[in-house]
Amino acid sequence: MKDQSVIALITIRRYHRDAESISERLNKLGYHVVVGFVDKPYTQLITEADVCRVLKDINAEVRYVIVPYNANVKTRTCNNSLIVRGPRHLYMLPELLKIINIEEIAREEIDNIVIDNIHKILDEAFTNIKLHYNKAWCVDKLCIPIRPPPIIVASDLYASDNPEAVLRKAEHRINSGADFIVLGIGEANHRTYMNTLELLLERNIPVAVDSPEKINLLIDALDTGAHIGFSLTHKKLDSIPPRLREEKAFVIIPEALGEYTVRVKDLARSEEKAFELGYTKILLDPVAQPLVNPGLMHSLITAWHLSRRAQSPIMIGINNAIELLDADSPGAIAVASGLIAESGISIVMVSEESWKARGLTLEARIAADMASLALYWRTTMKDLGLNLLILKEKRGYPA
Numbered sequence: 001m002k003d004q005s006v007i008a009l010i011t012i013r014r015y016h017r018d019a020e021s022i023s024e025r026l027n028k029l030g031y032h033v034v035v036g037f038v039d040k041p042y043t044q045l046i047t048e049a050d051v052c053r054v055l056k057d058i059n060a061e062v063r064y065v066i067v068p069y070n071a072n073v074k075t076r077t078c079n080n081s082l083i084v085r086g087p088r089h090l091y092m093l094p095e096l097l098k099i100i101n102i103e104e105i106a107r108e109e110i111d112n113i114v115i116d117n118i119h120k121i122l123d124e125a126f127t128n129i130k131l132h133y134n135k136a137w138c139v140d141k142l143c144i145p146i147r148p149p150p151i152i153v154a155s156d157l158y159a160s161d162n163p164e165a166v167l168r169k170a171e172h173r174i175n176s177g178a179d180f181i182v183l184g185i186g187e188a189n190h191r192t193y194m195n196t197l198e199l200l201l202e203r204n205i206p207v208a209v210d211s212p213e214k215i216n217l218l219i220d221a222l223d224t225g226a227h228i229g230f231s232l233t234h235k236k237l238d239s240i241p242p243r244l245r246e247e248k249a250f251v252i253i254p255e256a257l258g259e260y261t262v263r264v265k266d267l268a269r270s271e272e273k274a275f276e277l278g279y280t281k282i283l284l285d286p287v288a289q290p291l292v293n294p295g296l297m298h299s300l301i302t303a304w305h306l307s308r309r310a311q312s313p314i315m316i317g318i319n320n321a322i323e324l325l326d327a328d329s330p331g332a333i334a335v336a337s338g339l340i341a342e343s344g345i346s347i348v349m350v351s352e353e354s355w356k357a358r359g360l361t362l363e364a365r366i367a368a369d370m371a372s373l374a375l376y377w378r379t380t381m382k383d384l385g386l387n388l389l390i391l392k393e394k395r396g397y398p399a
Contacts, residue, residue, distance in 0.1 A: 158186030177365025307344025
């Protein structure tokens, strides 16, 4: 049973929308939360005197006062109210108070409580994200958000004349965190490609078929059970039979890779035509290019603009940007995922073709989850309970 005592959530006025949103979520959990504000520019400038001053203006008997993690508050009480330091990420508070009673939080150091319960906190957070995100569409059990969070991970591999070997790779990628497999044709012929696809579908693996140049293969694969078709341009939209346009999902790419203004207009025009032709499940792909020349930035700016005007979710294949970069992939995919989240992209696709990209699916899963949490908790990709620190430590050891 929730403690029915009044809780005051105090922060600076600049964060009034965040504080009111958090208090609304806590009230839905059964707490009685009121909000108070301090007229200072930064939370670290909040003092005990500020807290006591705000409490006097609150028309309620407050039992607990939650202050920002970095507030300059040393004492534990004020006007018979117990001062409690909040977590580093204030938006984590509803997940924390759902599993830990506020009395316990008031007694212990908040960092220790978060560390001891981080797995439960993350489970609650991802459960809430999955329950409340705005789905654009679903194909079978594969559902895509209109905008993140969450960020969906796709892993790209090629069919071959050894379907069993491809199946083992696909299962490993799914177990590593991929939400679906993008099956490219590579050097496979029509028959071996279909054999590989059928084997993956028999194991209930969600599959997108990547055959932009062979429309007949694309159509056959979708008729066989593939979930998504890659990739159509404005000119190719007429080539898909009407029976598939409503049932299946399709990725649309620009006709040409120009500046972002050209790509935005191209994809917006293609989306409009696709809806007119009866397509119902669309993914817009601005197409990622390598750093630095020709440049990844135009792709991300394209996505950012599309996220504000398009009706469809956006995806991006980050393979070129990662594999054509001589740097360790964990840091690269972490930064890329943060930029992807900021750009409003719902799906990130990776590959593991080169040696330096092995394990990238798992890294992308962790990075996507970090970015999703940062969006959900409205914070940075730090101290989230997940990380991609592999060769370095966050803190040094005493000499």
